[in-house]
Each structure stands twice: as structure tokens, then as C-alpha cells.
Amino acid sequence: xxxxxxxxxxxxxxVVAACAxxxxxxxxxxxxxxxxxxxxxxxxxEASNGPKEAVVDRAVAxxxxxxxxxTVNVEYLPVDGRAPRxxxxxxxxxxxxxxxEFGNTDLAxxxxxxxxxxxxxxxxAWDEGADLxxxxxxxxxxxxxxYGVPWFTGTRALYYRTDVFTELGLEPPATLAELTExxxxxxxxxxxxxxxxxxxxxxxxxxxYVWAHGGDIAERDGDAWSATIDSPAARAxxxxxxxxxxxxxCPPAQCAQLTGSQSVAAFAGGKAAMTIGGDFNRAxxxxxxxxxxxxxxxxPGTTDGQIAPAFAGGNLLGVLRSSDRRQLGWEFVRLLGGKxxxxxxxxxxxxxxxxxxxxxxxxxxxxxxxxxxxTVQAGTRFVPATPAWTQIDAQAVLPTALQQVATGELDVxxxxxxxxxxxxxxxxx
Numbered sequence: 001x002x003x004x005x006x007x008x009x010x011x012x013x014x015v016v017a018a019c020a021x022x023x024x025x026x027x028x029x030x031x032x033x034x035x036x037x038x039x040x041x042x043x044x045x046e047a048s049n050g051p052k053e054a055v056v057d058r059a060v061a062x063x064x065x066x067x068x069x070x071t072v073n074v075e076y077l078p079v080d081g082r083a084p085r086x087x088x089x090x091x092x093x094x095x096x097x098x099x100x101e102f103g104n105t106d107l108a109x110x111x112x113x114x115x116x117x118x119x120x121x122x123x124x125a126w127d128e129g130a131d132l133x134x135x136x137x138x139x140x141x142x143x144x145x146x147y148g149v150p151w152f153t154g155t156r157a158l159y160y161r162t163d164v165f166t167e168l169g170l171e172p173p174a175t176l177a178e179l180t181e182x183x184x185x186x187x188x189x190x191x192x193x194x195x196x197x198x199x200x201x202x203x204x205x206x207x208x209y210v211w212a213h214g215g216d217i218a219e220r221d222g223d224a225w226s227a228t229i230d231s232p233a234a235r236a237x238x239x240x241x242x243x244x245x246x247x248x249x250c251p252p253a254q255c256a257q258l259t260g261s262q263s264v265a266a267f268a269g270g271k272a273a274m275t276i277g278g279d280f281n282r283a284x285x286x287x288x289x290x291x292x293x294x295x296x297x298x299x300p301g302t303t304d305g306q307i308a309p310a311f312a313g314g315n316l317l318g319v320l321r322s323s324d325r326r327q328l329g330w331e332f333v334r335l336l337g338g339k340x341x342x343x344x345x346x347x348x349x350x351x352x353x354x355x356x357x358x359x360x361x362x363x364x365x366x367x368x369x370x371x372x373x374x375t376v377q378a379g380t381r382f383v384p385a386t387p388a389w390t391q392i393d394a395q396a397v398l399p400t401a402l403q404q405v406a407t408g409e410l411d412v413x414x415x416x417x418x419x420x421x422x423x424x425x426x427x428x429x
Contacts, residue, residue, distance in 0.1 A: 034325045036069035039332060040097040042085070044315065045076040051348035058344070059336045070328060082106075090115040093322030098329040101151065101315050104139040109387040111142040116318040120146045122330050128338055131355045135380040140316050142385055148316030149337035152351035155310040155380060156204060156299065157371045159267055159285065160274045163293045164190065172297045174304045176212060176240055179274075183249045186273045195249040197272035198241070199258025200403035201396070204311045205276040206241050211381050212301045212308035213237035217398065218384045218423060225386050227423035229398065230416040238402070238412055245406035256406045267294075278313075279352055279372040298371045298378070312380035314354070352376070388426045397422045 046052050053076075060072045075097070077085055082102070089096035090113045102110065110116055123129040123137075123146050132150060140148040158179070160172055168189055173179035183195025198205050210217060215234025218227050228234055245255045250272070258266070260277075267275035268288025276299060277285065285294065298307040317337045319329035335341065342353040346362055352372065353359055359373045383389050392398075401419040404410040410418070 033327050035067075035328060037071070037325065039070055039072045039099065039325055039328055041072060041074045041332065042077050042097040042100040043074060044079050044082070044101050046349070049076060052345070055341060055344045055348050056336065059332075059341050063332055063335055067328065067331075072332065086110065086115065089320065089322075093320075096320045096322050098323040098325050099317065099319055099332055101317055102148070104148075104150070104312075104314055104316055105383065105389075105393075107140065107147060107316065108142060108385045109390060111145075111147055112387050114321055116147040117321045117323070117326060117329075118145045118147065119149070119319065119330065119333075120144070122334075123149070126334060128334075128355065131339075131357050133354055133356055133359070133376055136312055136314065136354045136376065139312050139314060139382055140318075148318035149333055150354035151315050151317045151337050152342065152345060153312055153314035153354050153376060153380075154278050154280045154352060155312060155372050155375045156208070156276050156278045157296050157310075157375055158274060158299045159264075159277045159281075159294055159296050161267075161272075161290060161293055162295045164193070164273045172295070173300055175300050175306075176209065176302055176308065179300065180240070180243055180249070183244060183274060187249050190273070194251075194255070194266065194272035196244055196274035196276075197258065197263040197266035198244050198250055198255065198276060199260065199263045200245060200252075200256040200406050201259045201399045202263055202276070203393075203398055204260055204313075205263070206238070206398065206402060207311050207381070207383075208276075208299055208308040209241040210234050210237035212306070213240065216381075218427070220384070220386075225384055225388065225427040227420035227427070229401075229423065230413075230420040235412050235416055238405070238416055242402060242405045242412065245402075252406045252408075256403050279369060280350070282350065282368065296368065296371045298375045307375055307378040309379055309381045310375045312376070312382055314352075384427075386427065388429070391426045392423055395422065395426075397426075 043056065056074055060074060063072055064070055136150045136153045137146065140146050140150055164186060168186065170182055173182045186193060187195035213233050213236040215228065215231055215237050217229045217234065218225050244250055245252050263275050264277045264281045264284060266272045267277065268285045268290060270289035299310065300306060301308045317333045319326055319333060323329050339355050339358050342355060343358055345351050346353055353362065356377065359376065363370050363373050397419050401415040404415045405412055
């Protein structure tokens with residue numbers, strides 16, 4: 001099965017969570033070339049780490065067998081505790097690993113600290129690298145330099161209740177305007193259901209609306225960033241999303257405070273006819289009341305046949321700039337982050353690979369993933385590739401504006417103007 005390949009290049013960078021970027025400035029040369037000894041690898045600890053460890057252990061055994069005199073030492077870090085560990089590693093190379101997994105939303109801060117080696121030439125020389133989804137590779141890129149191999153990615157699509165749609169004679173919406181109409185019709189017919197579960201704190205559901213309407217949250221001019229969430233196009237998308245948090249779809253009293261996880265939980269629990277959820281939410285939905293009674297389609301755009309650009313989350317594998325085993329580190333990244341082990345990680349954990357041909361292969365085996373892969377290959381977007389985004393995100397600038405509109409405290413223009421001013425202050429430092 002083949003899908004469209006996206007070729008647009010958007011400067012982006014994301015992932016699981018953001019943290020305050022370390023302030024170290026390691027400006028030394030990019031590592032050395034020792035070919036034996038211990039290769040230290042930091043990976044993230046999962047909620048259930050056994051499947052991940054099994055795949056990584058296989059890769060370690062294969063690597064050690066192919067590299068005589070090399071021992072790979074893997075340490076699993078709690079995601080929430082990664083900030084001080086990376087900060088220490090960037091300030092003290094003696095405490096740093098050679099290879100590390102890190103979130104693509106963390107990349108801007110890490111690149112500003114010169115923490116990771118530039119792998120651009122390595123990627124260019126790697127045969128498999130040509131098959132990485134272009135927009136996903138952009139999440140590893142700052143100023144045309146690639147700092148990691150995208151290890152897995154995640155996007156969101158539209159979950160819907162097949163039983164409810166069949167009962168009411170509805171079809172999955174083909175545009176965002178139809179989505180609003182469908183959600184309103186369901187709420188009218190079934191007042192006990194939210195037409196769609198979305199939240200005022202669900203940034204990654206808001207962003208596709210902004211992008212689908214031709215807007216963005218910020219733009220770059222040279223080294224400077226400025227907010228554009230107050231542009232007419234961005235406001236149109238913002239308003240369309242805010243329209244979902246209304247009494248006749250998802251009442252503000254219940255929905256203005258919903259996060260992404262809570263929105264998905266409401267759908268999984270049978271309280272909503274639709275939600276915007278990720279491929280990574282599958283297990284949670286299947287554990288709920290709607291198991292076997294839902295379908296997934298790409299979140300539509302503003303016109304029939306379009307797919308709304310999704311936020312491309314995910315994690316990267318990179319080589320620390322301070323490593324004395326840079327080449328060995330790259331070879332391990334190339335193995336663990338390559339096609340065979342990305343497929344193995346999918347089989348073990350359900351993580352979506354970042355290679356187009358591997359995605360196409362798993363889509364042929366798992367129909368559930370098709371809408372998410374179509375979304376990735378139609379083109380994804382990202383948050384501003386600057387350390388200032390960490391502050392903007394931590395201050396919940398955009399969710400606050402959205403909640404102000406949803407609760408009637410401010411109109412769209414006033415709320416987005418205030419959000420833009422806060423963003424510009426963060427960009428200015």
C-alpha cells in the first residue's frame with residue numbers, strides 16, 4: 001500500500017513534553033573517534049519498559065557482536081527527570097552519554113546549548129535516510145542542521161463512534177465546517193453526549209485548525225521570531241476550534257478545562273461521539289466503553305479532500321557533541337534508529353516509524369494506522385523552533401486565550417492579540 005509523500009519543508013522542531021533548556025555552551029569540537037571501550041546510551045523509561053528493553057537488548061547484542069572491544073551501557077531515564085540530567089551532561093562532558101533519546105520539542109534548547117552533534121552529513125550519506133518522511137525529519141532540524149534521527153513519530157486524527165453515526169445516518173465529516181455541523185447535530189439528537197470531546201487546554205487539537213485555515217502561531221525572520229496567532233487566517237482557525245466548546249457541542253462548563261488526555265478519556269468512556277486523538281491513544285480507547293464501536297479518519301481540512309496539518313510529535317536519537325566515540329555513537333544510532341529496529345519497536349510498542357516505506361508496510365498489516373499515516377504523509381507542522389517556546393508553553397499562553405474565548409471572557413480578536421503580545425515578549429527574551 002502506498003500513500004502520498006509529503007515534500008514540503010517547514011522549519012520545525014517537538015515531543016512528549018518540554019523542559020527548561022540547559023544553559024551550558026559546549027562549543028568544543030564535535031567529539032572524537034575512539035573505536036573501543038564503553039558506549040553510554042540514555043533512553044527514556046516507559047510506563048511499561050519491558051517491550052522496549054527487549055528490542056534495545058537485541059540491538060545492543062547485534063552491535064557488540066559487530067564491534068569487537070565495544071560494550072554498550074544503556075541507562076533508562078524517567079522522562080520527567082530528564083532536565084537536570086541533560087543540563088548536567090551539557091555542562092560536564094565527563095557525565096555525558098555518547099548517545100541519547102530526546103524529545104523533538106526539547107531540540108531547540110539543546111541545540112542552543114550545543115549539546116548534540118550535527119549529523120547532517122551522516123544522514124546525507126546514509127542510504128536509509130532518504131526514506132525518512134521529510135516533515136518528520138524537519139523536527140530534528142535547526143538552521144538546516146540535523147541533530148538526530150527521528151525514532152518514532154505520533155500524530156492525531158478524528159476518532160468517531162460508528163454506532164452513533166450509523167444510528168443517526170451520518171458520515172464522517174469531510175471538512176472542519178462539516179465537523180462542527182455534525183457535532184452539533186449529534187448533541188441535539190443525543191443530549192447526553194458531547195458532539196465532540198475537545199478542550200480549552202488541548203493545544204495539539206487547536207493547532208491543526210490554525211494551520212488548516214492558512215495561519216500559524218509564529219513566523220521567523222532571520223534570527224527573530226514574532227507571533228502571528230493574531231493574523232486573520234490564524235484567528236479564523238482559532239474561532240472555528242473555539243466554536244466546538246459551546247453548549248450545543250461540548251459545554252464550556254465541562255470542556256473549557258479539558259486537556260488532550262481528558263478529551264480522549266471522555267470519548268473512551270462513552271461520553272462523546274467524536275474526539276481528536278493520537279495513534280498512541282489506541283490502547284486507552286480500546287480499554288473503554290467504545291471498544292469495537294469506533295472508527296478513525298484523518299482530521300479534515302477546510303475543503304473536501306484536504307487533511308488538516310497535524311502536529312508531529314516524537315522522539316529523536318542523537319549523538320552528544322562531547323562524545324569521544326562520535327562515529328561509534330552514530331553507528332549505534334543508525335542501527336537502533338534504522339528501519340529494522342523501528343519496525344521492531346512498532347511490533348513491541350506500537351510506535352509509528354518515521355520511514356515512509358516502513359509506514360506503508362505496517363499500514364498493510366494494520367488498518368487502524370492508515371488514517372494516521374495518511375496524515376503524516378500529507379504534511380505535518382511544528383511549534384516554533386526556539387527555546388522561547390518552552391516559556392510560552394509553560395505559561396499556557398494559547399490555552400489561556402482559548403479558554404477566555406470559550407467562557408465568553410474575551411472575544412477572539414482581543415484574546416489572540418493579548419496572546420501575541422505575550423509570545424512576542426518571550427521571543428524578545
